[in-house]
Amino acid sequence: MIQKILIANRGEIALRIVRACRELGIKTLAVYSEADVQSLHVQLADEAICIGGPRSADSYLRADRIISAAEIGDVDAIHPGYGFLSENAKFAEQCESCNIKFIGPKSSVISTMGDKAKAKETVKKAGVPTVPGSDGVVDSESEAIKIARKIGYPVIIKAVAGGGGRGMRIAHNNVSFAKEFHSARNEAEQVFGNADVYIEKYIDKPRHIEFQILADNHGKVLHLGERDCSVQRRHQKLIEESPSPFLTPDLRKKMGKSAVKAAAAAGYTNAGTIEYIVDAKGNFYFIEMNTRIQVEHPVTEEVTGIDLIKEQIRIANGDKLSFSQSDIKFERHAIECRINAEDPARNFIPSPGTIGLYYAPGGHGVRVDSHVYGGYVIPSHYDSMIGKLICYGRDRKTAIERMYRALSEYLIRGVKTTIPLHKAIMSDPVFIEGKATTAYMEEFMNRTPPDLFN
């Protein structure tokens, strides 16, 4: 029976986990860096242990210190949140060998699904559609160009160890292929220490639609519907919503079944997400699996009414999932806007500093997941996300109007934020008509004057 959890993370997700633990009557131990002494979750947790200096590499990425803190704190489980060590198979393995429950899937599953080429192979065997491409790593230019010709241009060359949009190049024809192939390999080597690449058909202006999975340790695998995350800037999500304005009920059913098959093929347990890209004709292709809880999980929580963090803890505890696929109802439309401390008028330059007046919106259909408060100093050492605003209603129109209203009330003085950007998107006809694909943000920024964001 899990009675105490160490939270190996910071910011809003750490606060989220503290809240779930409190509702379950579980004690919390927060580990924090010297830059996070004044963090809200550190103040709210039952116990707190400082694990290092401000840099992530000196604190939140120090698996040894985290496990040490877990031992002296005598915890039963560690929740890794997202980012940091949440998809680090070695860390999960260390927890397993120290007899501390890692709230997530098994380390072997993290390892397999974390390798993009291996993940693709695994789900392909289960009949899940994948982007046509090479069967795994391509070593030589001659082999690569043969595959490119077979798939048909344009193609995308991707690093197996890649992420965040790096180690990727697009080739439109035989002439440019060699240059792009070697360029991708070089960047992959530099950034990830692994030059291995694979090749896929490049799908133009796709939508990014992902399915939330919950699987217990007793063989039950369910999906909790999709999230449309097409509004992205440089492969970083800005806005997520559910249900997707693009999917028909038929396509939703097909993709949901496919997601469950993919997770089951991977032997997945706990919470995870299957990511697809969907073209204009409704063809969907698996691209990768995220073996952790995600930033945008509240969107699914508001649509289904299911608390995902609590379910993660229950699953780690060995409990069976208390509901079946038919019990899950999708009754509302929910949208999330990520609030970043960045200046959208100045190319999104980060804006750390002290928050002066802080007033969060409220009222019917509004949820704010944020760890900041008036007087809080945003450290410069971590990512710029300072909160998430989630609005929901009986349909998409209500959710959008509510989001616009809530953004208008949201006051964060002293730093620049992306609130004006989100307001502009909520009033944009392309977004309102549900036509946004992954090409949307670039197109929107090109036609929007920067002083709209002041």
Next chain:
Amino acid sequence: MDIKQIKQIIELMKRSELTEFAVEDEGFKLKIRRGGNGLPVVSQGAVSPPPFPTSVEAAPQAAAPVVASKDEEADATYIKSPMVGTFYTSASPESGPFAEIGAKVTESTVVCIIEAMKIMNEIQAEAKGTIVEILVENGQPVEYGQPLFRLK
């Protein structure tokens, strides 16, 4: 001066526009300054933040922090923990402590053991001086940056 009197002074300061208060007595000096790093206090009627931990080394964030200094502490250096684990004064239950009060240490003197995940790590002083106070107990869990010894 006792803690009750100090609390009363802090309350008075909060309610007034005083930025600094100092008092001196035999062997005792007290100085209280508002907004520690000289920046003006920002929030007017802002949501009041959760209680902040007050400690001698932590950077003050808002309202009136207490910076209490006694004459003897003026020259203090601290040996702080470089890791997370359990503090032990000696190499084993039978052996004597590495460092006692009055002991002179140099940078490479081993002052204690911190045990993490069954590995005993010898901790060096990394400072020069005389130990005047041991701030933790044998067998106590310690965190990164926690002061272990006070040196002079």
